[in-house]
Amino acid sequence: xxxxxWLRAWEVGVVQDISGKPGFVSRISATGFxxxxxxxxxxxxxxxxxxxxxxxxxxxxxxxxxxxxMVRKKSESK
Amino acid sequence: xxxxxxxxxxxxxxxGKSSIFNRLTGSNQHVGNWPxxxxxxxxxxxxxxxxxxxxxxxxxTYSLTANSAEExxxxxxxxxxxxxxxxxxxxxxxxxxxxxxxxxxxxxxVKTIVALNMTDIAEREGRKICHEAMGxxxxxxxxxxxxxxxxxxxxxxxAIKKSVENHDPDERPIQQEFEGEVLARLxxxxxxxxxxxxxxxxxxxxxxxxxxxxxxxxxxxxxxxxPDQCLHLDKIINNGLALLVADxxxxxxxxxxxxxxxxxxxxxxxxDKRNKFDKxxxxxxxxxxxxxxxxxxxxxxxxxxxxxxxxxxxxVSLASDGARILLGPGPEWLSSMMADGLIVGVGIAxxxxxxxMGVFIVVGFLEDVGYLPRLAYVFDxxxxxxxxxxxxxxxxxxxxxxxxxxxxxxxxxxxxxxxxITVLLIPIIPCYGIWAVVSFIGTIFLGVxxxxxxxALLITAALHLALTSFLLRRFIVKGESTGLIMExxxxxxxxFKTIWTYAWTNEKGYLKRGFSIIAMASFIVxxxxxxxxxxxxxxxxxxxxxxxxxxxxxMGCDWKLMAALIVSVMAKESALxxxxxxxxxxxxxxxxxxLASITSGGEHTHNELASILMQSISPESALAFLFALTFSxxxxxxxxxxxxxxxSLKWTAGASAYYxxxxxxxxxxxxxxxxxxx
Numbered sequence: 001x002x003x004x005x006w007l008r009a010w011e012v013g014v015v016q017d018i019s020g021k022p023g024f025v026s027r028i029s030a031t032g033f034x035x036x037x038x039x040x041x042x043x044x045x046x047x048x049x050x051x052x053x054x055x056x057x058x059x060x061x062x063x064x065x066x067x068x069x070m071v072r073k074k075s076e077s078k
Numbered sequence: 079x080x081x082x083x084x085x086x087x088x089x090x091x092x093x094g095k096s097s098i099f100n101r102l103t104g105s106n107q108h109v110g111n112w113p114x115x116x117x118x119x120x121x122x123x124x125x126x127x128x129x130x131x132x133x134x135x136x137x138x139t140y141s142l143t144a145n146s147a148e149e150x151x152x153x154x155x156x157x158x159x160x161x162x163x164x165x166x167x168x169x170x171x172x173x174x175x176x177x178x179x180x181x182x183x184x185x186x187x188v189k190t191i192v193a194l195n196m197t198d199i200a201e202r203e204g205r206k207i208c209h210e211a212m213g214x215x216x217x218x219x220x221x222x223x224x225x226x227x228x229x230x231x232x233x234x235x236x237a238i239k240k241s242v243e244n245h246d247p248d249e250r251p252i253q254q255e256f257e258g259e260v261l262a263r264l265x266x267x268x269x270x271x272x273x274x275x276x277x278x279x280x281x282x283x284x285x286x287x288x289x290x291x292x293x294x295x296x297x298x299x300x301x302x303x304x305p306d307q308c309l310h311l312d313k314i315i316n317n318g319l320a321l322l323v324a325d326x327x328x329x330x331x332x333x334x335x336x337x338x339x340x341x342x343x344x345x346x347x348x349x350d351k352r353n354k355f356d357k358x359x360x361x362x363x364x365x366x367x368x369x370x371x372x373x374x375x376x377x378x379x380x381x382x383x384x385x386x387x388x389x390x391x392x393x394v395s396l397a398s399d400g401a402r403i404l405l406g407p408g409p410e411w412l413s414s415m416m417a418d419g420l421i422v423g424v425g426i427a428x429x430x431x432x433x434x435m436g437v438f439i440v441v442g443f444l445e446d447v448g449y450l451p452r453l454a455y456v457f458d459x460x461x462x463x464x465x466x467x468x469x470x471x472x473x474x475x476x477x478x479x480x481x482x483x484x485x486x487x488x489x490x491x492x493x494x495x496x497x498x499i500t501v502l503l504i505p506i507i508p509c510y511g512i513w514a515v516v517s518f519i520g521t522i523f524l525g526v527x528x529x530x531x532x533x534a535l536l537i538t539a540a541l542h543l544a545l546t547s548f549l550l551r552r553f554i555v556k557g558e559s560t561g562l563i564m565e566x567x568x569x570x571x572x573x574f575k576t577i578w579t580y581a582w583t584n585e586k587g588y589l590k591r592g593f594s595i596i597a598m599a600s601f602i603v604x605x606x607x608x609x610x611x612x613x614x615x616x617x618x619x620x621x622x623x624x625x626x627x628x629x630x631x632x633m634g635c636d637w638k639l640m641a642a643l644i645v646s647v648m649a650k651e652s653a654l655x656x657x658x659x660x661x662x663x664x665x666x667x668x669x670x671x672x673l674a675s676i677t678s679g680g681e682h683t684h685n686e687l688a689s690i691l692m693q694s695i696s697p698e699s700a701l702a703f704l705f706a707l708t709f710s711x712x713x714x715x716x717x718x719x720x721x722x723x724x725x726s727l728k729w730t731a732g733a734s735a736y737y738x739x740x741x742x743x744x745x746x747x748x749x750x751x752x753x754x755x756x
Contacts, residue, residue, distance in 0.1 A: 018321055022291035023145045023558060029324035030090075030141030030182075031563055032175045036325070040345070042353070045362045048459045049468070049562050053349060055174035058356075060455045062467065062561035 004061075004069040005050065007041040013071030014038055020068040031059055033069060083242045084132045084159070088152055088183065089167030090176045091138035092448075092567040094195040097225035098167060098234075099135040100579045109583045111725070112137075117147050118489070120583075126235045131242075134161070142182040143287065144294035147494055156186050157278055163241045164188045164251070165234070170200035170207055170222070171568065173339075174331055180216070181327040184254035185283040189241050192220045192252075193234060198227065199568065203351065204343035212338035217253035226573045260326045263289060266314055274302045290320045352568050356452070360566075365456040372453075373475065376444065380436035380479070387432025394425030414608055415601075423600025426649060427593045430482065430715065435585050437476055437483040441490075442580035448569045450490065458562055464547040467562040470500040477507035481716040484509075485723055486584065493560045499550050501723055502733050505712035506542050508535060511650030512708050518654060522688045523700035531701065535708050538744065542709060546736075588719075600714070603648040607656075614660065619644055633706060633745035634699035634753075643706055643741070649713050661690050698752035706745030711737045 001016050015037045018025055032055040033039070042058065043051035049060050089095040099107070103122025112119045120135035136155055137148035144150050156164060166183055168176040180192060194209055213220035219237045223230030256264055267285040275284045276298065287295040288311065300308060358364045398417040405413035444450045450472060458468030469491045477484025484504040491497040508516075516535065520528035551559065606618045614620065623630075623641030630640045638660040645656035695703075711734050712720065721730040 021558065022293070022320060023560075025320050026141055026143040026290055026292075026324075027145055027560070027563055029321065030143075030178055031565065032178075034324040034328050035321055037328070040349075042349075043360055048362060049455060051360060051455070051566065053345070056172045056348070057175045058352070058566040060451065060458075060468075060562060060564045060566055062458070062563070065561040065563055 001070045001072055004039070004041075004052070004066040004071050005044070005063055007039075007044065007071065007073065009041050009044050012038060012040050012074040014074055015069060016072050017070040018068060019070075024065070024068065028065070028069070032057055038074070039071065082130055082132050083162040084134060085163045085165060085238055085242075086134045086136055086155060086161040086188075087165050087167060088136045088156070088179065089138060089193075090140050090169075090179050092565060093138075093167045093169040093176050094225045095135065095138060095167045096579075097573065097576055098165075098193060098195070098223070099133065100576065101225060101228060101231060103133055107583075109587055112147075112151050117151055126239060129239070129242075131238065139179065141179065143290055143292050146492065148492075150294065153186070156183070156188050157283075160278075161188060163238055164190045165193050165238070166190060166252075167193045167195055170194050170197045171203055171205075173200075173207065173335060174328070177331045177334065178327060180252055181254050181330060184252040185280065185286055186251055187278075187280060188251055189244075190218045190251045191234070191237050191241060192216065192218055193225075193230075194220050194222045195225050197222045198224045198229075203348050204341065205339060206341040207335075208338045208340055212334055215334045215337045218251070226570075226576070254327070254330050256326055258326075260289075260322050263314055263319060263322075267311070270307055270311060270314070271299060271303070274299070276302070286323065289315060289323050291315060355569060356566070359449070359452045360455055362456075365452070369453055369456045372444075372449065376440045377479070380433075380440040383436030383439055384433035387429045390432065391425065391429050394421060394429075397421050397425075410612055411608065414612065415604065418608070419601045419604030420597070423597040423604070426600060427597045427715070430480070431585065431589060431593065433480060434483055434486070434588055435581060437479065437487075438581035438584045439577060441472070441476070441487065442577040442584075443572055445490070445580070446570065446577050447572050448567045451564055451566050454562075454564060455566065464503075464544045465551050465559070466496060466500060466547065469562075469564065470496065473500050473504065474507055477504045477509065479510055481505060481507060481509045481712055482588075482719050485716060485719045486588070488723065495555055495557045496560065498724065498729070499547060499555050501720065502550060502555075502729065503543055503547055505716060505720075505733065505737050506539055506546060506709065508539060508708050509650060509713075511713070514651045515646075515653050515707060516704055519700050519704055522691055523695070523697045531704065535704070538705070538709070542740070542744075546740075600648055603645060603652075603714070607645065614641075614656075620660075629742055629746075632749070633702040633742070634696065634749040635703055635706070635745065636694075636699075639695070639699065639703050643703070643710060646707055647711055647714055647717075649715065650707065653707055657691070661694060698749055698756055701752045702745045702749035705748035706741045709737065709744040710741030 002013075004013065007013050015033055015035055017035075018028060018033060020028075037054055040053040041050065042053050049062050050066050052059050052061055052066075087095055087099055099120060099122065102124045104124075106124065107120060107122030110119045110121070111117065117137050122133045122135075124131055124133060134155065136152040139146070139148040139152050142149055142153045155161070164183060164186075166180045168180055180190075183190060192213070194207065194212070197207070200207065207222075209220040209222045219241070221230055221234045221237055223234065225231075264282075264285055267288055268281050271281060271284060271288070275281050279298075284295055284299065288299060299311075303311065359368050361368075398421045401416040401421055402413050405416055441450070444453070454468030454471055456468070457471040461468055461470055470488070472490055473484045473487035475484075476487040481504050484507060485501050488497045488500045488504070491500055516532065517528070520531055524531055606622075607614045608617060611617070619641050620637065622644060623637035626640045627637055630636060635643070638657070641660060642653045642656040646653035711717070717730060717734060720733055721727070724730060
């Protein structure tokens with residue numbers, strides 16, 4: 001398991017765990033992140049927020065927030 | 079049957095809920111605030127086949143857990159107000175995620191219709207959804223729609239009518255079934271709270287919300303449960319349970335999609351289609367250039383629309399002169415009150431309304447095409463420097479044009495805490511009125527050093543923002559800081575009807591609330607600059623200026639500059655006419671009308687004023703004055719919208735006091751520094 005922030009652009013991960021306060025967990029769940037969700041990293045530069053594609057939606061996510069989401073790296077696809 | 083049935087619209091943001099609301103109600107709508115909340119409330123009415131229906135647009139929200147005011151308003155309305163029909167809007171092109179809210183409503187006691195919007199985009203992206211199969215799976219009626227193209231409305235209206243007329247008590251809300259561990263825990267919690275749930279909440283819904291660790295529901299139930307039951311509840315509910323509940327909702331959604339999607343799309347081609355412009359727009363370097371380019375055009379466009387109001391300023395000046403002549407024979411205070419107080423006040427408020435309309439149209443456009451979230455994304459890093467996230471960028475930018483539009487622009491910020499902090503920080507941003515004074519005073523006293531002064535002002539503003547934001551976050555507006563979680567919706571072709579409605583409803587809000595307060599504030603400033611003797615030189619304002627002498631001395635400003643600083647509360651640029659009058663060049667102008675004569679009056683007044691000012695004010699004092707002006711209490715119009723947006727006298731008064739102090743400190747520091755440097 002690695003934090004979501006470790007995925008590089010175009011890598012795919014599967015959500016394993018989401019930690020944080022109840023408010024964060026419920027907000028992030030409602031935007032599409034839940035257990036076993038497949039997520040694709042679209043943008044991950046060394047700085048600034050990430051862009052993630054999941055459930056047909058692009059979500060911009062702060063690095064701190066993304067650090068609370070643990071994923072299993074699935075494959076590399078270009 | 080009731081003569082007036084209540085229909086409510088709910089949906090996640092960017093599902094086209096507002097388009098549906100606007101098309102149904104047309105101009106027959108009313109925008110206000112939810113009682114005691116700062117969230118916009120849109121209500122309207124529509125007629126169908128001879129029946130009048132009331133339509134309430136619930137705030138756009140991703141879920142129904144008590145994380146924000148929007149979520150609480152939405153669920154409270156559905157539970158406590160018993161609307162006749164709930165229409166949940168979902169986006170066919172982002173079905174999986176937007177159905178989440180529909181899943182959340184499944185436990186609520188209300189008849190539900192699902193509006194499957196944007197089916198055209200879904201089809202273009204290669205997916206086809208059978209709405210009948212979807213409806214069968216969910217246990218409710220599903221209406222395919224393209225709200226932006228007016229497709230699907232008659233079917234929606236028929237469905238609403240049928241649902242309202244149908245008295246079958248078995249007609250149910252959306253049905254979601256739970257299984258496995260979630261079902262087991264749900265039953266366990268239900269058993270625990272049985273008979274203790276206050277009306278009108280249902281046991282099912284309360285149990286589920288307890289499993290999600292919902293703040294509000296937990297508090298309601300803790301008061302009713304005994305200590306042993308509370309302990310038991312804590313044992314059942316652990317951290318992972320909320321995740322399991324969310325997971326069960328997505329599984330249910332997947333079932334619906336599997337049953338109703340007849341043609342699927344592949345992620346790669348979808349991303350390629352959506353990502354073309356985003357490759358550049360969200361690039362860490364090019365994205366900033368794209369943003370700056372778009373913003374440049376946006377500002378030009380807003381200014382061009384706003385400048386349509388400029389001829390109006392001429393009319394104000396003419397009307398003011400007319401009133402003076404017409405009322406000349408009467409008492410002097412009356413003609414001055416009309417000419418310098420009321421007409422000018424109303425004039426400023428009207429000129430502002432044009433300017434704001436320009437800003438609203440441009441922001442509405444950027445929001446409608448879907449660019450605004452990209453802007454927030456690109457500038458997120460910059461905003462992190464002052465402890466905020468990207469969504470606060472646009473309001474700040476609007477604040478550079480005019481603090482009022484900046485404060486109103488904070489409506490795009492979704493978390494209330496962050497929005498409040500942004501609202502309270504906006505007065506630090508120097509608006510166009512301040513730049514007018516800076517360039518005027520700067521060129522007279524500081525000449526070629528003016529660009530350095532501008533730079534110094536900007537750096538001070540940045541430091542001020544960082545410090546004030548820190549103080550606010552650390553000591554005043556406490557609470558959990560919510561980081562950036564923001565949807566980047568697919569780009570859309572602009573829908574001018576939606577943009578116009580957005581701009582016009584915002585403008586109407588300003589005209590209704592802000593306008594009268596701004597006009598009144600101008601009147602009050604006039605009052606204090608006129609009475610008791612009818613001259614600004616001997617007015618209450620002048621006495622206050624003299625009273626402030628001890629502080630004025632520290633910043634090298636005499637009573638006249640201090641009085642000008644006070645006048646600037648009316649509008650920042652009105653410091654100029656005040657200076658002109660107080661230093662004796664604005665002959666015949668008893669107060670604020672001088673604004674027009676200086677900003678548009680031509681070279682003569684300008685040069686005359688310049689030479690007199692050079693004799694009576696030192697460059698150090700001028701610098702101190704500029705700093706004190708830039709970081710001072712916001713103008714009366716901004717104070718008015720601070721109040722209308724925060725709905726709190728406490729915040730408004732607190733911010734005013736803070737920025738008064740900040741003005742004096744900035745003035746004193748600048749003066750002392752100038753004495754050392756110059």
